[in-house]
Amino acid sequence: MTVGSHSARTRVNLKAQRLPKWAPAALGAGAIGVAALAVHATGFGGPVLTGVTAALLFVVGLAVLSAVVEGGRTSRDRIATSLVYAAFVLALAPLLSMAFTLLSKGTERLNGYFLGVSMKGVSAFDDAGGAYHAIIGTLEQAGIATLITVPLGVLGAIYIVEYGRGRLATLIRFFVDVMTGIPSIVAGLFILAFWVLIVSPYLNNGRPEYSGFAAALALSVLMLPTVVRSTEEMLRLVPGALREGAYALGIPQWKTIVRIVLPTAAPGIVTGVMLAVARACGETAPVILVALGNPAINFNPLSGGQSSLSLYVYEQAGTASKYAPGRAWAGALTLVVLVLTLTVAAKLLARRNKLAR
């Protein structure tokens, strides 16, 4: 036997039978057609049931067809792919539906007037009023909370990752985990009992003072664990080789952290902080408890009741006036746009420091 015939006989076959490219599309169209005839046309179900039936028909049909033509492994691959796409669509559906509802109902009242006036003196019969006071409240409360939380949270994470060895670090991590689970109403009650009722009387001639600052404190309690945990994860992702490279140049540890580790982790840290900010902007319960709300504009976060956008939405949704629901939707849209803008701005800012590739 020659070498040539030997290699020819045992030549590896790398080709496989494949369904034609148009087969899945055709099958999909067929499944929709059959489902429409069997379910929709007979009046057995509506569009949703038709869709589900079509999807099921498609998956089963594709699996069988593929198993016959292409074999078992490819068939399972096609089933898995279909399921992944289905899960994606299911996950996306509520999001798109919410965005659509928010846009269609929120844009009705959202205009310069709405953004520029408060609710002071607006009665149930007035087609007027806006969210200016609430926007100010949200910006001030979330801003102060961020100013408090970011230094504390980032420093805490630096301690856990870079310095903490042994018991104390483990303990801190544990308490941060516990804090993550604190319901916002409990954070609000804590600040009400601790700050408003015990501390603030000393600063205000013996009378408790409800304020935007108290709300910011409560929001800080909620933001802190998120900031610590996400910063911690990001710091851990920075390769040890970078730290060693810096140490080998005789750079002290704290400078290595400030000038090399933190900049490397910055984009991730910013993402974590923005998640926390977004959560804080949406919190209502603590604001009701310790800032009370206020229909008028109050720029001073240290004294007097203050509203916030989420509180505004809550109030308007429960107000007996035919104009209130429109204001609630507009407030909700404002809140979403505000958080989105802040997130995008923060990400751009974090990216600008990175060198252009």
Next chain:
Amino acid sequence: MAKRIEAVNVSAYYGSFRAIDNITMTIEPKSVTALIGPSGCGKSTFLRSINRMHEVLPGAKVDGQLMIDGQNIYDRDIDVTAVRRTIGMVFQRPNPFPTMSIYDNVVAGLKLNGVRRKAALDDACEKALRGANLWNEVKDRLNRPGAGLSGGQQQRLCIARAIAVEPQVVLMDEPCSALDPISTLAIEDLIAELKNQYTIVIVTHNMQQAARVSDRTGFFSIDSTGEPGRLIEYDDTAKIFTNPSVKRTEDYITGRFG
């Protein structure tokens, strides 16, 4: 200003595991010393004990004395950052700082140790990059990211970064193992030049490389896994590679493992 390093009974531990045992050797100034030996015999560990990088890992510690200029770098009153500035290190994998430009990478050691004058930094940057044979390739793109260079260029960038702080000693842990033959040659040429100014210790798995670049060679080995690594033989490179006095060295060099 290169310095002599004297290791006296140096042992290093990872937790309770002793990775190297009682290493005693004198590393001559203005020379290249190669450390060779089978994988896991503690070459890297010993190298990292020379500039106190070993203790960066949790649980790691070093026993014994490492003398430079008559001072034991493991004494209590030693400033670790000063030790590391005197004894620079180049790692096996290039590790440029990803958020920094080429320029900032090179001057990182100076800048973060307080040198502010732009002119001084510019001079140091050019000098170090020329010293690392990289200047011509990057002089037009000093403010591009350091991570955007090729592997060999990144490694030379790391060498430039290490020599920019003007150390007395440069430690290199398999600096060419991730590089192509041409970059390897560039770095070997560089080592030959650096020798005029610095004391160089290089770990390598490449016998030819050790024979080419080094003046003296230390052969490390372990008796079996779990045992600490020991210095088996330490002599002039020419002698180690032609006429070693220990049988194990000869076996290792000729390819009969041991």
